[in-house]
Amino acid sequence: MDQPLVKLNGVNEGIEIHIKTELQGADDPNKVANSIQTLFPEFPLPEEVQGPEFGAASNHIWQADQVPIGQFLTMLHTQRILDTALDAMGRHLKGDTTVFQIARQAALASKVAFPLPGETPLGGVIEVTLRSPNLTDWLHAATWHKGRDSVPRTIDDERAMASDGDASTWV
Numbered sequence: 001m002d003q004p005l006v007k008l009n010g011v012n013e014g015i016e017i018h019i020k021t022e023l024q025g026a027d028d029p030n031k032v033a034n035s036i037q038t039l040f041p042e043f044p045l046p047e048e049v050q051g052p053e054f055g056a057a058s059n060h061i062w063q064a065d066q067v068p069i070g071q072f073l074t075m076l077h078t079q080r081i082l083d084t085a086l087d088a089m090g091r092h093l094k095g096d097t098t099v100f101q102i103a104r105q106a107a108l109a110s111k112v113a114f115p116l117p118g119e120t121p122l123g124g125v126i127e128v129t130l131r132s133p134n135l136t137d138w139l140h141a142a143t144w145h146k147g148r149d150s151v152p153r154t155i156d157d158e159r160a161m162a163s164d165g166d167a168s169t170w171v
Helices: 029-039 070-078 083-088 104-110 134-142
Strands: 016-025 058-065 099-103 125-131
Touching: 016 099, 016 104, 029 058, 029 104, 029 125, 070 083, 083 099, 083 104, 083 134, 099 134, 104 125, 125 134
Parallel strands: none
Antiparallel strands: 016 058, 016 125, 099 125
């Protein structure tokens, strides 16, 4: 009988969580709010933010600490992109810290998309920083799926996606 998956959310699991997004230029605060709350429903939004107007572009930073990331993790499982998530979330792992980005425009469509390194997608990004002494183990647990019983994966292994986003193949 299958065991139910443990629902991780990062909070109270020894993970320091920092979520940040920048509104610049013509970014619509309502659309940015919708995108961030699709992934992180408990992200505290500012009381009021002035939208862009002719001659006055948006220039705001929204950030919060210890926002539960359970909804984001559930979406990774639902969309079956757990190996991609492991690669993207672990790509910049240094010691006990990792930083990764999520496309805001994809979030508006209730999807998770990780931009390729060095690219900024249309609509901007949400940046997530995770820190914990046990971060590597937590990332493996958060992205675990039954397929790893037969094809084990680890961060930055030979099966990781290439830096240009191409899938790695193996025999």
